[in-house]
Amino acid sequence: xxxxxxxxxxxxxxxxxxxxxxxxxxxxxxxxxxxxxxxxxxxxxxxxxxxxxxxxxxxxxxxxxxxxxxxxxxxxxxxxxxxxxxxxxxxxxxxxxxxxxxxxxxxxxxxxxxxxxxxxxxxxxxxxxxxxxxxxxxxxxxxxxxxxxxxxxxxxxxxxxxxxxxxxxxxxxxxxxxxxxxxxxxxxxxxxxxxxxxxxxxxxxxxxxxxxxxxxxxxxxxxxxxxxxxxxxxxxxxxxxxxxxxxxxx
Numbered sequence: 003x004x005x006x007x008x009x010x011x012x013x014x015x016x017x018x019x020x021x022x023x024x025x026x027x028x029x030x031x032x033x034x035x036x037x038x039x040x041x042x043x044x045x046x047x048x049x050x051x052x053x054x055x056x057x058x059x060x061x062x063x064x065x066x067x068x069x070x071x072x073x074x075x076x077x078x079x080x081x082x083x084x085x086x087x088x089x090x091x092x093x094x095x096x097x098x099x100x101x102x103x104x105x106x107x108x109x110x111x112x113x114x115x116x117x118x119x120x121x122x123x124x125x126x127x128x129x130x131x132x133x134x135x136x137x138x139x140x141x142x143x144x145x146x147x148x149x150x151x152x153x154x155x156x157x158x159x160x161x162x163x164x165x166x167x168x169x170x171x172x173x174x175x176x177x178x179x180x181x182x183x184x185x186x187x188x189x190x191x192x193x194x195x196x197x198x199x200x201x202x203x204x205x206x207x208x209x210x211x212x213x214x215x216x217x218x219x220x221x222x223x224x225x226x227x228x229x230x231x232x233x234x235x236x237x238x239x240x241x242x243x244x245x246x247x248x249x250x251x252x
Contacts, residue, residue, distance in 0.1 A: 054078075055109045058140045063180040067115065073183035077112055078135060080120050081128050082191055089125035090194060091201045096212045100127030109134060136188075136216040143185055143217040148172045156236040166244035169237070173248065186249040188213075193245040210238035 054068055054075055062068045062075050070076035089095055105127055108118050120128065136143055144152065151172055155165040173182055192209045199205050214234040215227075222230070241248060 054112050056138045059180040060178050074187050081132050084120050090198050093203050095202045096129045098126045100130035105130050133216045142219045146219050148176050152237050153233040156233040165240050166247045170248045189241045189245050192242045206239040206242040210235040214238045
């Protein structure tokens with residue numbers, strides 16, 4: 003939000019909102035109290051509201067455009083559906099990359115609030131879009147607040163059931179509702195994929211190797227990330243093989 007002036011009149015211009023909706027409302031309220039006009043110059047609808055890629059899960063859950071009864075963003079729910087219908091038996095699913103130029107165009111279109119026909123996209127394109135979505139979240143799906151505790155599960159050699167229950171505790175106590183929902187949906191999909199490993203050649207370890215870099219923070223230093231990769235992969239693999247214990251059983 004920037005201050006503009008014509009010499010006699012002062013106003014605030016909001017071209018792109020990079021702050022939270024709450025901060026934006028507070029800003030507009032402040033301007034109203036001071037009787038400062040607010041000039042809105044939207045590119046279509048509110049930019050922050052429509053940013054699926056590079057957005058914040060908690061904000062997306064409140065978005066009329068992106069919210070979905072499943073509890074995860076609607077476009078991501080559609081990707082999950084299509085992968086179940088036509089992708090989980092493909093050998094090397096999630097390992098292969100889609101067409102980069104097409105993927106960039108699709109993500110840009112979604113962020114502009116445009117509709118995209120998922121039927122026209124190849125399964126590998128959908129997989130890549132899903133991984134970009136996870137990687138670009140402002141707050142990683144598995145936040146830094148529980149990073150060390152998650153890695154300790156493998157570092158300390160916990161048995162599978164004990165480790166799964168510890169993951170359940172951490173997810174239930176420290177992840178927001180939208181993060182819990184998306185993590186549950188993602189791990190369910192990966193569990194279903196692993197159940198078809200005789201056809202797709204994707205074991206829990208293989209799937210975890212693909213997804214660990216996308217669900218943990220991108221701000222971890224490269225050297226530390228490389229050091230932690232074995233533990234990250236082990237934790238995601240444990241989630242995949244113990245999906246019911248962690249996310250379904252009460």
